[in-house]
Amino acid sequence: MRPRKSPPPPLDAAKLERLALRYVERYATTRGRLTDYLSRKLRERGWDSDGAPAVEPLVERFAELGYVDDRAWGEARAAAMARRGLGTRRVRQALGAAGVRGEDAEAIEAESADAALASAVAFARRKRIGAFAAVPPADRAAVERQVAQLVRAGHDLALARRIVRTTADDLAPMSRSDELLDDETRLIRSLS
Known part of the structure; x- marks a missing residue:
């Protein structure tokens, strides 16, 4: 059986600042996430100094220094x-x-x-929805499943329905210059 580790010592102002500095040097973060991280560490380890820990001023100082953006x-x-x-x-x-x-x-x-349209078309290509499907959806339930996928991905319902209704024929090149474009770009042009 392993001996138990002793709990880490409580934090003071210097240790709290070192902990915050180490966190921002390792991770790109936001003020909110850094505040949450420091608050969690204070709950886990406790506070050793007099007075309340100065988490908010520390986070604001790091933002002013450009460590947090x-x-x-x-x-x-x-x-x-x-x-x-x-x-x-x-x-x-x-x-x-x-x-x-x-x-x-x-x-x-x-x-x-x-960038919503380009993002929705990229999602449709990746998930093989609408014009990118190998076989167009046969029934209403299949169409609604594809629309639901796009909506769950954060896209507008009207845009999702437009993308699902497109077919591979909509992507056919209309001119010689269109032949140089990929399917994704032609779909974006047709939906714009």
Whole structure:
């Protein structure tokens, strides 16, 4: 039987700052996530100094120093989600869960809304929905399942229905210049 480890010592101001610095050097994060992390560590280890721990001022100082940037983290996260084909609603949920709010969230959501069509088409290609399906859905239930997949991915219902209704014939090149485009780009053009 292994001997039990002794519990880690309680935190003081210097240890709390070192813990925060180590966290931000390892992970790109937001103010909200850093606050949650430090609060969790304080619950686990306790507080050794007099007075209440200064978590919020520490997080704000790290943001002023540029160690924590909600906007940059949110833009990177939204771009990654768009590449995976996730819609604006899912992006908004991820930003809210990470604590990105206010002007930063609004700007990121606006950028995400601009890329909504391309993101939905990327999702349809990956999941073989609509024009990308090997065999078009035969019955209403199959169509509704495909629409539901797009809606669960965070896309608008009207856009999901438009994508599911497209067929491979809609992707046929209309001119010689269209022959150089891939299916995804032709679908985006036809839906725009």
